[in-house]
Amino acid sequence: MSLQNRLTLLSTAIVSVLLAVFCLFMYLMAEQYRNHAFLTRLRAEALTAGHLLVGRERLGPALYKLIDKNQLTVLPDEEIIIYNVKNELIYESGTDYISVTPATLQRVRELKTTRWREGNREIVGMLFTEEAEPFVILASAVDIYGVRTVQDFARLLAGGWFLMTGIVLVAGRFFMGRIVQPISRINQRIDEITASNMSLRLPEGKSGDELTQLAQRFNRMLNRLEEAFRLQRSFVSHASHELRTPLTAITGQLEVSLLADDEPDELRATLRSVLDDVRGLNRMANGLLALASASMDSSAVPMGPVQLDHLLEQVCREIQRLQPNYTVHLQIDPVKKPYADWQLTGSEPLLRTAFFNLLDNGGKFSPDHTVTMQLSAPAKSMQLRVHNAGSVIPVDQLAEIFVPFQRGRNASGLPGYGIGLPLTERIVQLHRGQIRVESSAEAGTTFVVTFPR
Numbered sequence: 001m002s003l004q005n006r007l008t009l010l011s012t013a014i015v016s017v018l019l020a021v022f023c024l025f026m027y028l029m030a031e032q033y034r035n036h037a038f039l040t041r042l043r044a045e046a047l048t049a050g051h052l053l054v055g056r057e058r059l060g061p062a063l064y065k066l067i068d069k070n071q072l073t074v075l076p077d078e079e080i081i082i083y084n085v086k087n088e089l090i091y092e093s094g095t096d097y098i099s100v101t102p103a104t105l106q107r108v109r110e111l112k113t114t115r116w117r118e119g120n121r122e123i124v125g126m127l128f129t130e131e132a133e134p135f136v137i138l139a140s141a142v143d144i145y146g147v148r149t150v151q152d153f154a155r156l157l158a159g160g161w162f163l164m165t166g167i168v169l170v171a172g173r174f175f176m177g178r179i180v181q182p183i184s185r186i187n188q189r190i191d192e193i194t195a196s197n198m199s200l201r202l203p204e205g206k207s208g209d210e211l212t213q214l215a216q217r218f219n220r221m222l223n224r225l226e227e228a229f230r231l232q233r234s235f236v237s238h239a240s241h242e243l244r245t246p247l248t249a250i251t252g253q254l255e256v257s258l259l260a261d262d263e264p265d266e267l268r269a270t271l272r273s274v275l276d277d278v279r280g281l282n283r284m285a286n287g288l289l290a291l292a293s294a295s296m297d298s299s300a301v302p303m304g305p306v307q308l309d310h311l312l313e314q315v316c317r318e319i320q321r322l323q324p325n326y327t328v329h330l331q332i333d334p335v336k337k338p339y340a341d342w343q344l345t346g347s348e349p350l351l352r353t354a355f356f357n358l359l360d361n362g363g364k365f366s367p368d369h370t371v372t373m374q375l376s377a378p379a380k381s382m383q384l385r386v387h388n389a390g391s392v393i394p395v396d397q398l399a400e401i402f403v404p405f406q407r408g409r410n411a412s413g414l415p416g417y418g419i420g421l422p423l424t425e426r427i428v429q430l431h432r433g434q435i436r437v438e439s440s441a442e443a444g445t446t447f448v449v450t451f452p453r
Contacts, residue, residue, distance in 0.1 A: 004180045008172040015168045016161075023157040030153050034146040035122075039115055041075060042124040046139035049080045050128035053091050075141035077121070082128075083136040090135065098123060098140050108136050120147070182211045186218075198226040250277045306351060308382060308451075309342040312375060315355045319363070326363035327370040333377075341377055344451055346431045354427040357420035358386045358447055365390030365445065384449040393439040401437065 079098065082091040087105055098118060108114055108125035115124045123140040186202050193200045201222060202215040257270045309332050316328045332342075362371035366388035374385040393401065402425045428435045433451040
């Protein structure tokens, strides 16, 4: 069943039930009012009969019957019966609609006034005490007109209920169709969006309702997906280009060596060149694998306690072992800070890779291969500043250096593939941290990494 039909039936059912409850309430109120009004008239008839037949100013029974017979307001099938204290019949209007037992008379005396029903006849019994001797007066009648009026009212309510239910059903289907129409347009547009046509967006509308908010969020998700696709295509394109260059060089050198009758020294030189290219390929492959690993969901990366100050000391020793011409200065502020204050939850291998990349990048671009690392602890965070006095990164390229295979103009002539900084950024983001770069001719270039405690 479609959403339109489900919403239509649901709204119709709710309105129908509420309307039925309202109609039932109105019918019960009308019936209660009819019953109360009719019993009030019966009591009035009983009191009138008591005053005129057994009261202080009495009329003869024959005269009262004549008056009762010609009274315009007499009730349908009305019967008045009066008993004295000895249960002797004093007056009867001449009809015989009800039968009276001593138990009935005793109950009326005990309750002073009571009412009951026999079939469609309403009966009121009351104890009349205007004189010294109490009398029991019974008045009964059939509310023909009141019952008929209530029945007509009930039929009117039932007809109105069926009519309004039908109207709600038709109107509900029309308006629900208008409500779900944007969903149909969204579904149609979603079917048109493919991997080769990611520029299409969902119609958002101007109402600002939940459907508009859903379309807006879906469009923002499409923007992110389109950007991811663009980065992926760019990544594949740059990776293919970077891989093609050393592979072409290796192929050319090996083909030349096979065709030429080179001396052993020349062959060794060729093999050394090929080995350098293979090592470069290996470094690139390792960088790509690390970049893919850092792009994983944080829940899939094993995390544990990492002592940041000790890890930085290890990375500094490692970079100086691999690059003896680099000079690394590590400053921890303050030095005597408690052991637990430098601890964070993360992946030690990934953090080691990120810090190594920052140090290697700083030493590579610094004219004297000097890098300064400063670890500090502002409120509720830990901050690492990696500074070098190398060439300035142009302002328009500060954001692009974190894009895979994108290198700044200041990197011209220096070895590298444009993988280290993007990898570092993703590792930092994986640890819920932030990284930014500051570069100027006076202060040099500084990478600032901030981790939450």
